[in-house]
Amino acid sequence: xxxxxxxxxxxxxxxxxxxxxxxxxxxxxxxxxxxxxxxxxxxxxxxxxxxxxxxxxxxxxxxxxxxxxxxxxxxxxxxxxxxxxxxxxxxxxxxxxxxxxxxxxxxxxxxxxxxxxxxxxxxxxxxxxxxxxxxxxxxxxxxxxxxxxxxxxxxxxxxxxxxxxxxxxxxxxxxxxxxxxxxxxxxxxxxxxxxxxxxxxxxxxxxxxxxxxxxxxxxxxxxxxxxxxxxxxxxxxxxxxxxxxxxxxxxxxxxxxxxxxxxxxxxxxxxxxxxxxxxxxxxxxxxxxxxxxxxxxxxxxxxxxxxxxxxxxxxxxxxxxxxxxxxxxxxxxxxxxxxxxxxxxxxxxxxxxxxxxxxxxxxxxxxxxxxxxxxxxxxxxxxxxxxxxxxxxxxxxxxxxxxxxxxxxxxxxxxxxxxxxxxxxxxxxxxxxxxxxx
Amino acid sequence: xxxxxxxxxxxxxxxxxxxxxxxxxxxxxxxxxxxxxxxxxxxxxxxxxxxxxxxxxxxxxxxxxxxxxxxxx
Numbered sequence: 001x002x003x004x005x006x007x008x009x010x011x012x013x014x015x016x017x018x019x020x021x022x023x024x025x026x027x028x029x030x031x032x033x034x035x036x037x038x039x040x041x042x043x044x045x046x047x048x049x050x051x052x053x054x055x056x057x058x059x060x061x062x063x064x065x066x067x068x069x070x071x072x073x074x075x076x077x078x079x080x081x082x083x084x085x086x087x088x089x090x091x092x093x094x095x096x097x098x099x100x101x102x103x104x105x106x107x108x109x110x111x112x113x114x115x116x117x118x119x120x121x122x123x124x125x126x127x128x129x130x131x132x133x134x135x136x137x138x139x140x141x142x143x144x145x146x147x148x149x150x151x152x153x154x155x156x157x158x159x160x161x162x163x164x165x166x167x168x169x170x171x172x173x174x175x176x177x178x179x180x181x182x183x184x185x186x187x188x189x190x191x192x193x194x195x196x197x198x199x200x201x202x203x204x205x206x207x208x209x210x211x212x213x214x215x216x217x218x219x220x221x222x223x224x225x226x227x228x229x230x231x232x233x234x235x236x237x238x239x240x241x242x243x244x245x246x247x248x249x250x251x252x253x254x255x256x257x258x259x260x261x262x263x264x265x266x267x268x269x270x271x272x273x274x275x276x277x278x279x280x281x282x283x284x285x286x287x288x289x290x291x292x293x294x295x296x297x298x299x300x301x302x303x304x305x306x307x308x309x310x311x312x313x314x315x316x317x318x319x320x321x322x323x324x325x326x327x328x329x330x331x332x333x334x335x336x337x338x339x340x341x342x343x344x345x346x347x348x349x350x351x352x353x354x355x356x357x358x359x360x361x362x363x364x365x366x367x368x369x370x371x372x373x374x375x376x377x378x379x380x381x382x383x384x385x386x387x388x389x390x391x392x393x394x395x396x397x398x399x400x401x402x403x404x405x406x407x408x409x410x411x412x413x414x415x416x417x418x419x420x421x422x423x424x425x426x427x428x429x430x431x432x433x434x435x436x437x438x
Numbered sequence: 439x440x441x442x443x444x445x446x447x448x449x450x451x452x453x454x455x456x457x458x459x460x461x462x463x464x465x466x467x468x469x470x471x472x473x474x475x476x477x478x479x480x481x482x483x484x485x486x487x488x489x490x491x492x493x494x495x496x497x498x499x500x501x502x503x504x505x506x507x508x509x510x511x
Binding site: 007303368371408413 | 442445446447449454456460461464466469470
């Protein structure tokens with residue numbers, strides 16, 4: 001997987017895609033009125049299909065998210081009688097700027113017994129030095145550091161699993177920090193012996209710019225809300241890297257993390273689900289993470305996520321032909337593929353198509369009514385999801401920019417990433433520049 | 439221009455500008471990747487810079503109320 005990414009091939013994908021689109025636009029302008037009428041009719045049919053899928057998706061996710069929320073509040077979770085010790089793994093590569101905050105939060109955890117294992121993945125900055133200063137007993141936890149040659153996050157986590165000793169394993173990122181009760185809230189789900197992992201709630205910490213506020217809303221509405229819905233059927237399809245707790249037995253059964261994708265979290269979760277483990281969601285197991293503050297860094301992050309998820313799905317494409325016996329697994333994998341592969345392309349093409357039809361054929365009223373409807377839907381969804389998470393209501397007005405600017409922007413990036421993955425172009429990890437917000 | 443026409447214009451311009459910005463940012467990201475230095479050669483290859491790692495000082499055993507920071511004399 002490593003090596004210089006095929007940049008010029010990636011640019012060729014962009015140029016060809018844009019060129020084809022422009023060519024189609026010009027062709028649409030040159031055709032006769034009869035064909036133009038057909039194109040307008042196609043636009044109306046496409047709009048109906050697109051809106052139907054959109055509404056069904058939204059309402060299904062909101063409904064199941066509500067069911068999950070209500071079930072938790074009424075029935076609670078099957079809790080452990082005694083809390084077992086936890087090994088916390090913190091893989092780190094060049095995280096010297098932000099890691100101190102993560103380690104400080106781990107020292108303040110409210111949990112009876114735990115160890116912290118920092119895995120330095122051959123960092124070139126002062127990550128190892130900073131981590132080494134933390135070794136020893138800190139609060140209720142014991143801190144240890146291991147270092148290895150650079151091999152990627154998955155190999156670091158596997159090294160951490162091998163060197164850890166407790167029955168529950170909590171994986172987090174070095175650029176995130178947890179709340180004191182995060183471990184407690186996640187661990188209590190393991191009273192059910194069929195639970196293999198618990199996905200936590202990732203929130204954006206640096207909400208000081210428009211782009212990070214939009215990401216904050218996206219995490220609540222676009223990531224956590226679907227996880228809440230999936231948690232209702234215990235089939236969460238991604239246990240996020242910044243906050244996930246695993247049963248050691250489940251990790252060892254599936255052989256730990258594979259190192260052949262760029263989304264090791266999605267890959268591992270699908271592997272565990274396929275092995276029959278239940279994957280639950282706990283919205284009070286919170287980790288705060290630093291979101292990209294520059295648009296290019298955001299592109300880099302989402303490019304990697306998209307291609308990594310598609311790599312993980314491709315490894316298990318046989319699941320699509322086997323809805324039974326594990327129907328929740330089938331639905332969850334289908335939903336992951338839909339969100340990663342189909343929906344972004346559908347969304348971009350729909351917006352582009354409608355804009356072109358509005359410009360060329362003057363069917364703008366249709367689009368305005370559609371936009372108003374969608375904006376209202378986005379506002380309602382934002383209000384519901386922000387309220388369910390007891391989050392900052394000032395994020396709700398971000399919904400005005402959410403779909404037509406932010407999500408459209410990301411879906412263009414995801415579409416190009418999808419094309420590159422389909423053509424199996426080489427890619428690298430890249431490294432986001434950390435800013436360590438105050 | 440009626441209010442609907444104005445809204446149509448705003449919506450269409452927003453869509454197109456967003457898509458163009460996304461494409462431009464994606465291209466910029468790709469070009470940034472092309473400027474990143476290649477991975478260092480494996481052992482045996484030419485190296486012009488050698489990484490300096492300060493010698494690790496063993497930390498003092500932690501005592502109650504101390505932070506146990508190692509100091510370098």
